[in-house]
Amino acid sequence: MQEKMTDYILELKNVSFSFHTYGGVVKAVRDVSFSVRPGEILGIVGESGCGKSVTAQCILKLNPPKAGFFEGGSILYKGEDIVPKTNQEMRQIRGDEIGFVFQDPMTSLNPTMKVGKQIGEIIKKRKNITKQELRHQVIDVLEKVGITDPQRRLNQYPHELSGGMKQRVMIAMALIGNPKVIIADEPTTSLDVTIESQILKLFQKLSREFHISVILITHDLGVIAKLCDRVLVMYGGKILERASAEELFYKTAHPYTRGLLDSIATLETDKNAELRPIDGTPPDLFSPPIGCPFAARCEFGMNVCHKKMPDEVELSQEHKVCCWLQDKRAPRVEELFQKEWSNE
Amino acid sequence: MKKYILKRIIMSVITVLILITVVFFLVRLMPGGPFTNPKLTPEVKAVMEAYYGLDKPLPVQYVQYLKNLLHGDLGYSMSYSNQTVTSLILKAFPYSADVGIRALVFAFSVGIVLGIIAALNRGKKLDFLCIIIAIIGTSVPDFIMGGILQYFFGIRWGLLPIAQYKGIEYTILPMISLGFATLASVSRIMRSSMLEVVNQDYIKTARAKGISEFQVITRHEIRNAIMPLVTIMGPLVASILTGTFVIESIFAIPGMGKYYVDSISSLDYTMVLGMTVFYGVLLVIATTITDIVYGLVDPRIRVS
Numbered sequence: 102m103q104e105k106m107t108d109y110i111l112e113l114k115n116v117s118f119s120f121h122t123y124g125g126v127v128k129a130v131r132d133v134s135f136s137v138r139p140g141e142i143l144g145i146v147g148e149s150g151c152g153k154s155v156t157a158q159c160i161l162k163l164n165p166p167k168a169g170f171f172e173g174g175s176i177l178y179k180g181e182d183i184v185p186k187t188n189q190e191m192r193q194i195r196g197d198e199i200g201f202v203f204q205d206p207m208t209s210l211n212p213t214m215k216v217g218k219q220i221g222e223i224i225k226k227r228k229n230i231t232k233q234e235l236r237h238q239v240i241d242v243l244e245k246v247g248i249t250d251p252q253r254r255l256n257q258y259p260h261e262l263s264g265g266m267k268q269r270v271m272i273a274m275a276l277i278g279n280p281k282v283i284i285a286d287e288p289t290t291s292l293d294v295t296i297e298s299q300i301l302k303l304f305q306k307l308s309r310e311f312h313i314s315v316i317l318i319t320h321d322l323g324v325i326a327k328l329c330d331r332v333l334v335m336y337g338g339k340i341l342e343r344a345s346a347e348e349l350f351y352k353t354a355h356p357y358t359r360g361l362l363d364s365i366a367t368l369e370t371d372k373n374a375e376l377r378p379i380d381g382t383p384p385d386l387f388s389p390p391i392g393c394p395f396a397a398r399c400e401f402g403m404n405v406c407h408k409k410m411p412d413e414v415e416l417s418q419e420h421k422v423c424c425w426l427q428d429k430r431a432p433r434v435e436e437l438f439q440k441e442w443s444n445e
Numbered sequence: 446m447k448k449y450i451l452k453r454i455i456m457s458v459i460t461v462l463i464l465i466t467v468v469f470f471l472v473r474l475m476p477g478g479p480f481t482n483p484k485l486t487p488e489v490k491a492v493m494e495a496y497y498g499l500d501k502p503l504p505v506q507y508v509q510y511l512k513n514l515l516h517g518d519l520g521y522s523m524s525y526s527n528q529t530v531t532s533l534i535l536k537a538f539p540y541s542a543d544v545g546i547r548a549l550v551f552a553f554s555v556g557i558v559l560g561i562i563a564a565l566n567r568g569k570k571l572d573f574l575c576i577i578i579a580i581i582g583t584s585v586p587d588f589i590m591g592g593i594l595q596y597f598f599g600i601r602w603g604l605l606p607i608a609q610y611k612g613i614e615y616t617i618l619p620m621i622s623l624g625f626a627t628l629a630s631v632s633r634i635m636r637s638s639m640l641e642v643v644n645q646d647y648i649k650t651a652r653a654k655g656i657s658e659f660q661v662i663t664r665h666e667i668r669n670a671i672m673p674l675v676t677i678m679g680p681l682v683a684s685i686l687t688g689t690f691v692i693e694s695i696f697a698i699p700g701m702g703k704y705y706v707d708s709i710s711s712l713d714y715t716m717v718l719g720m721t722v723f724y725g726v727l728l729v730i731a732t733t734i735t736d737i738v739y740g741l742v743d744p745r746i747r748v749s
Contacts, residue, residue, distance in 0.1 A: 163653055188658070195655030203653075208646040212745060213668050222664075223654045258744040274654065 109136040109177075110281050110314055111160070111199075116174035118159050121167075127386050129155040131338040132174070137282060140312040142304065144329035144346070146319055146361070150383055152338040153318045154204075157284045160316075161195050162186075179281075196223040200275025202285040206267035206292075210259035216270050217255025223278045242277040246270075246303060265296035272303060276313075283307065284316045289324065301328050322361060326350060331419065334358050337384045337394025339410075344420040354422040357395045393423070401426055453736075457729040464725045465514070465718065469507055472717050479523040479712045497523060497715075510718065519719035524711045530719035533704060538723075540610060541693070541700035545686040547616055548624035556628040557674070560635025561667065567640065575632060582629025591622035591695040608697040619696045623689060627681060631674060638670040645669070668742070675742055679735030683728035 118130040130152045137143050145153045158164045160176055162183070175182045183194060195201075203209040211219055221239050224230060236255075243251035246269040259267055268288060275283050285304065289297040305328055308315045317329060325332050325346060332349045334342040334357065342355040353359050360379040381398035384390055390397070396406035405425050414427045425431060478499070480490050494500050497520075498509060513520060519530035563575035585593075598618060599607035606615050642648065643666060651665045690702035701720070708716035740746050 161653055163649055192655040192657065195653055197655060201650075201653040203646060203650055205646060209650045211647040211651065211665050211669065213743060214664070222651075222656055222660075226654075226656055260745045271650075274650070278655075 108138065110139045110179060111137040111316075112177040113156075113160070114175045114177065116156070116159060116176060117172035118155055118164065118169060119172050120164070120169045125387050128172075128389050129169075129338055129386060130159065131389060133335075133338070133340055134174075135333055135340060135343065137314045137316060139281065139314055140308055141330045142308050142315045142317055142328055144317045144319060144325040144332040145335055146322060146325055146332060147335035148320055148361075148383065150386075151335045152386075153335050154286050156335070157201075157286050157316060157318050160284060161199055161201055162188075162191050163201070192226075196226075196275075196280070197278040198280055198282070200278060200280040200283040202268070202271050202275045202283060202288045204287040204290055206264060206271050209271060210267055212259055215256055215258055216262065220255070220270065220274050220277055223274065238277060239273075242273045243270075245276060245307075246273045247299075248273070264292055265299065268292060268296075268300055269303070272300070272307075276307065276311075280313065282314045282316065284318070286318045287320070288317070289319075289321075297324075298327075304328065322365060334361070337389060338386060339394055339423070341393075341395065341424070342420075342422045344416075344422075348417065348420045352416070352420065354416055354420065354427055355395075355424050356399045356401050356426070360398075393425070453733055457733065460729060461722065461725045465511070465722060466507075468718060468721045469510065470503075472712070472714055473503060475712060477712055479714060481712075497521070499714075514722070519722065520715035522708075522716045523713045524707070524716070525713075530715050533716070534701065534719065534723055537699060537701040537704055540698050541702065542686050544610075544616065544619050544623060544692070544698060544700065545682075547620040548627070549682060549685055551620050552624035552627035552631055553674070553678075556631025557635050557671070559628070559632035561639060561662075561670075563632065563636040564639030564643070564670075565662070572636075575636070579629040579633050582625045582632075585625075587622050587626060587689070588691045588695060590625055591618070591692055594618045594622055595695070608695070610696070610698045615696075619692055619698060622695075623685065623692045627685070630677075634673055634677070635670060638673050639666060642666050642670045672739075672743055675735060675739050678738070679732040680728065682731040682735075683724065686727060686731075 112134075113136070114134050116130060116133045117128070120127045120129055133152075133156055135143070145156065147153045155164060155169075159171075160178075160183075166188075171184055175184050177183075178194065178198065183191070186194075210216065217236070217239050220242065221235050224238060225235060239255055240251045243254060248254050248266065248269050254262070254266075254270075259270070262270065272283075272285075272288075275285075283304075288304070289300050292300060301324060304315050304317065307313050317324070319325060329346045332344055332346050333340050334349070334355065336357050342349070342353075342358050344352070344354075349358065350362070353362060357379070360377075363377045364379060366376055379398055384394045384397065390407065392405075392407040392409055393399070393411060396402045399406065403425060411423050411425045411428060413421045413423050414429065415421050416427065478494075479497075480493050485493070491500070498506055501509070510520070517531075519534075522528050522530050522533060525533060559575045559578065563572045566572045595607045595618060598605045605617055607618075609615055610619075648661065648665055651661045656664075690706045692698070693700040693702040704716065705720050707713070708720060
């Protein structure tokens with residue numbers, strides 16, 4: 102059997118996902134499209150509540166089943182749409198095809214089950230696996246994620262492990278089924294910096310050595326710079342800018358991305374200088390704005406921004422942005438400046 | 446672990462000692478005494494009191510009682526002539542324990558299952574049904590429950606024997622009436638605990654593994670949800686095992702409940718104390734076992 106060859110292992114096309122709540126319907130993800138290439142690390146960055154976690158959980162349909170629902174779009178995994186799949190069919194994909202690493206390893210491991218057993222569960226669901234083979238595989242995967250003394254560790258309970266170790270166990274769990282894609286939802290948020298860099302290196306290693314695509318969700322641009330090949334910037338349930346990591350940092354095109362970059366303190370920042378936060382609050386997703394979701398907070402906000410969502414403008418092959426400032430019809434800011442300079 | 450167990454044993458002994466002391470003096474504070482029958486002449490009464498050592502000063506009696514206790518001697522009953530307290534307890538306890546264990550198993554197994562069903566069907570008809578059962582269980586007293594069961598199963602439908610304790614079919618009605626209230630609270634605790642566990646992060650992790658919904662529930666949810674039940678198990682075990690006066694008298698079971706109540710109303714000092722010691726030791730053992738079981742269920746407690 103020959104698999105259909107596609108350039109992308111995972112493709113989201115115009116996905117919209119909402120939740121029923123007591124207050125009404127929250128439109129958490131609105132018309133999001135992106136694709137993941139085999140073996141790449143794709144970063145999704147954005148502030149809390151921008152829809153990045155919901156997007157990630159959509160892919161495995163892990164959002165609360167009754168409250169959350171797809172409003173439209175399709176998610177193609179190896180060219181096959183998984184949105185209409187039943188829970189039963191999703192089980193083939195979860196763990197085996199797409200692994201998931203959750204945000205908080207402290208609460209994401211079952212406290213009453215030995216870690217070896219928790220990891221082994223994923224491959225145990227496949228038939229014809231002997232106990233020894235299972236144990237062997239668990240030890241193997243624990244070694245892969247850099248846990249020393251795996252023979253001992255697999256018989257321990259989560260509370261006997263450190264935070265970094267727990268996150269490694271989570272990664273081992275995502276890895277053991279030999280998935281093609283690992284989705285990591287803020288995998289280092291609850292870890293301290295030294296452990297964070299170790300875990301990030303581990304993701305890098307996994308993607309390089311085993312050719313696994315990693316979708317890395319974070320709100321930390323530092324993490325993105327260190328690790329990602331390509332980046333999506335999400336805001337108010339929409340993707341505002343997508344670019345290779347390099348272009349995002351050096352050719353920032355969206356005012357929101359600019360704002361995110363400006364609000365980071367670096368070692369070079371003068372200690373008396375004030376940090377520049379982005380004023381205002383994220384949009385209300387019960388009734389999201391019809392225009393650009395960032396318009397209300399944008400220092401370049403124009404009339405048109407509030408009235409109509411801009412189309413995606415291609416700046417280069419990898420770099421696309423949703424902003425009226427970059428629209429073909431908009432006057433080039435650089436041109437204006439150049440005119441002024443030439444006048445002087 | 447050894448140190449922990451040793452500490453537990455010492456604590457238990459002290460607990461029981463305090464219990465004995467308090468009960469010993471409290472019983473003596475009650476007006477009257479074991480030999481207040483007006484037919485007894487003062488001479489006979491004096492002889493009786495001397496026989497049981499009641500003529501001596503209270504502290505002396507107390508020390509004497511503790512000495513006997515160290516030898517495992519609970520003394521003679523004051524109202525059942527020529528019977529030791531130990532022999533009375535040994536005669537009655539098996540019945541109480543038998544009904545009690547059955548009631549406990551019934552209450553916990555059915556209660557846990559009902560709790561799980563209710564939690565999984567939250568807000569639906571089945572959940573509502575479980576709530577109704579729980580309300581009946583907590584609000585209907587056991588003696589009324591016993592009477593109703595006897596009427597329907599024993600008299601109306603003639604399915605089960607009404608009273609006495611002579612075989613397995615005799616145990617069913619007492620088991621249900623004794624266990625029903627416990628069943629109700631167990632099912633409620635289990636339900637709320639399940640609902641709490643369902644929202645935990647590790648349940649989402651389990652789902653992301655692609656294991657079946659059944660395995661998510663059995664391996665990840667139930668085990669974690671059962672924890673709060675272990676806590677209430679200890680005291681429940683002791684109180685149910687030592688029998689209940691009402692259920693035992695309704696169903697004519699020769700258990701400990703009757704002796705307990707009788708001994709207090711007749712101020713049978715040795716019997717009251719003996720029963721108390723027995724109950725206290727049982728309670729201490731039950732809570733210790735609970736702690737050990739807790740460790741088995743929750744590995745986090747084992748270490749500390």
